[in-house]
Amino acid sequence: MAIAGVAVRSTHAWAARVGAIWPDTREASAFGGFGAGSLICFPGDALVNPAGITIGEATLIAPHVVLSAGWGPGQLGIAPDVLKLGDRCLVGRGSSLIAHERIHIGDDVWTGHHVHITDMNHGTDHPTQPISQQYGDPRPITIGSGSWIGHSAIILAGATIGRGCVIGAGSVVTGDVPDHSIAVGSPARVVGRTGAAGPGPEHLAHLADEK
Numbered sequence: 103m104a105i106a107g108v109a110v111r112s113t114h115a116w117a118a119r120v121g122a123i124w125p126d127t128r129e130a131s132a133f134g135g136f137g138a139g140s141l142i143c144f145p146g147d148a149l150v151n152p153a154g155i156t157i158g159e160a161t162l163i164a165p166h167v168v169l170s171a172g173w174g175p176g177q178l179g180i181a182p183d184v185l186k187l188g189d190r191c192l193v194g195r196g197s198s199l200i201a202h203e204r205i206h207i208g209d210d211v212w213t214g215h216h217v218h219i220t221d222m223n224h225g226t227d228h229p230t231q232p233i234s235q236q237y238g239d240p241r242p243i244t245i246g247s248g249s250w251i252g253h254s255a256i257i258l259a260g261a262t263i264g265r266g267c268v269i270g271a272g273s274v275v276t277g278d279v280p281d282h283s284i285a286v287g288s289p290a291r292v293v294g295r296t297g298a299a300g301p302g303p304e305h306l307a308h309l310a311d312e313k
Contacts, residue, residue, distance in 0.1 A: 134182025
């Protein structure tokens with residue numbers, strides 16, 4: 103059993119090395135952009151239209167992540183930055199980034215595991231039609247540089263997260279989060295500010311609006 107265990111672990115490590123996507127691999131050349139020092143770990147759960155995905159330098163995509171750009175596999179003429187990640191980002195294991203029209207993530211953005219980010223949701227206008235067959239309009243998502251997205255957070259269509267923000271674990275972001283905010287809950291509410299300066303005017307305005 104011990105020998106079998108060593109063999110299994112060795113095979114797993116070999117598969118992880120060979121299956122990963124590095125800048126000098128054929129798979130990386132299919133992307134809209136793939137920066138030096140970046141890595142998509144193996145196995146990934148899904149990769150849809152890599153020509154619409156741009157990844158900056160020194161960015162790490164953990165295993166079992168979904169990366170999707172556009173409206174379906176094989177979409178022609180797709181822009182290279184439908185889904186765009188900056189430099190030195192980290193996307194946690196089991197996360198999903200699904201961009202139909204635009205998700206832009208700045209530099210130095212890290213996420214926990216199982217974070218879901220999508221720029222479109224299902225519609226609810228027709229009571230006799232299954233929700234699964236109703237589609238809302240896509241709305242762009244922007245996540246500012248230096249932000250942290252906690253474990254199992256969900257970022258929905260139209261959300262704008264500023265620079266240097268913290269989004270608490272399990273939070274659901276549907277609107278605007280100002281720079282250097284701490285936001286938690288479902289829907290996410292601004293509860294504080296990063297740094298020692300205390301809340302700024304934009305944070306106080308958000309707190310007032312939510313009371």
